[in-house]
Amino acid sequence: MKITCDRDVLAAAFQLAAGVAPSRSPKEILQNVKLTVTGDTATLTATDMEVGIRLAIQEGLKVEQEGAALLPVSRTGAILRESSDEALVLETDEAGIKISGSRSRFRLPSSNPDEFPRVVGFEEEAYHTIPAKLFRELVRRTVFATDAESSRYALGGVLLELEEERVTAVGTDGRRLARMEGKGTAVGGHHTTGTNTIVPTRAIQLMERAAGDETVDIAARSNDLLLRTPRCTIYSRLVEGRYPNWRQVLPTRENAARIDMTVGPLFTALRQAAIVTDQESRGIDLTFADGTLRLDASTAEVGQSHVELPIAYDGDSVTLTLDHRFIADFCKVLEAESSFVLEIDSGQSPALLTTDDGYAYVIMPMARDR
Known part of the structure; x- marks a missing residue:
C-alpha cells in the first residue's frame, strides 16, 4: 500500500475514528485504526466491539498502490497532530508502515490488518x-x-x-x-x-x-x-x-403558572446566585412573587447570595428549591436570546421548561433545608 494524503484531511478523519478505539483492551489489535485503500478511496475503520466506525476519504488523496495497514492510535495521532507538512506519504513494507513528509520520516511497527475485526457497513433498506x-x-x-x-x-x-x-x-x-x-x-x-x-x-x-x-x-x-x-x-x-x-414524567397541569422567560438573563442571575454553593449544597431557592424571581443560596462555610430578576408573574408566591447545575445545563444548550416557558405549580412539584421548537425539560425539586 502507498498513498499520498492531505495531512489536515487525514488528521480530521483519523481523530474521529480514533475516538472509537479503546485506550486499553485485552485485544491489543483494537488499539489501532485500520486503513484500507481500494480504487480512489481510503477507508478508516475502528471498533471497541461495542461501537464501530467506517470513514471514507477521497479528498486530497492520491493512490499509488492499494492495500491495508493498521495504524497505532497514539503514535499515529501524535504524528498527524505534530507534523507541519501539508501532505504525508503512507507506505507499508514487511517491517511495518512508513509515514513521511517533506521534512520528517517515521516508521511504526504494524500488526496483520487481516486480523482486525470487520466493521459493518450500512446496507439497510428501511x-x-x-x-x-x-x-x-x-x-x-x-x-x-x-x-x-x-x-x-x-x-x-x-x-x-x-x-x-x-x-x-x-x-x-x-x-x-x-x-x-x-x-x-x-x-x-x-x-x-x-x-x-x-x-x-x-x-x-x-x-x-x-x-x-x-x-x-x-x-x-x-x-x-x-x-x-x-x-x-x-x-x-x-x-x-x-x-x-x-x-408520565412530563407533567400536564391545568392550574400551573406559565411564565415567559429568556435564557440569557436567567443564566446570568443563576451564575451569580451559585457563587456561594458547593458540592454538598447545590440547591438554590427560586421564589416567584410580585413580578420578581428571587434566587437565594446559602452555604455554612461559604456564605449567602440573593439575586433578583424581573419576570412577568403576578400569582401567589411559590418557592422551588432546584439543583443549580440542572438549570445551567438547560441554559447551556440554548442561545442566550432564546425564549422559553417556565411552568410551576408548587414547591413540591417539578418545574417544566419548554421551547416552541419541540424541547421540554423537567427538573425535580430538592428538599428544602433552609
Missing part, C-alpha cells in the same frame, strides 16, 4: 432520514441528562423513538428529564417499537460529532443501531434494558 442540524440538536439537548454511572443501565443512553414523520430523543438520570422532538422521514416503513432503542451516551456523542451539514440516515435493529452520513457509517450496540415511561 431507515429514517433526519436533517443533520436537527439530529445534532436531538443529541445535544438530551445527552447531558443521561447517567452513565447509574446501576440502571437504561439511563446510560439516549432513547430514540422513530415514527413515520417524527423523531423523539429522551435523556434522564432520574432527577431531571430532557426531551427533544422534530420531523424525520421514514424510508421503507422504518419505525421503532417500545422503549428499547437506547443508544449509549458515548456512541451517540460520536454520532453527533460525525453528523455533517446535510442529512443522516438511522436504522434501528433489534440489538444495534446504524447511522450513515455522506462520509461515514457508525455502528453501536444498544443499551440493554427498558427505558422508564418518560411520558
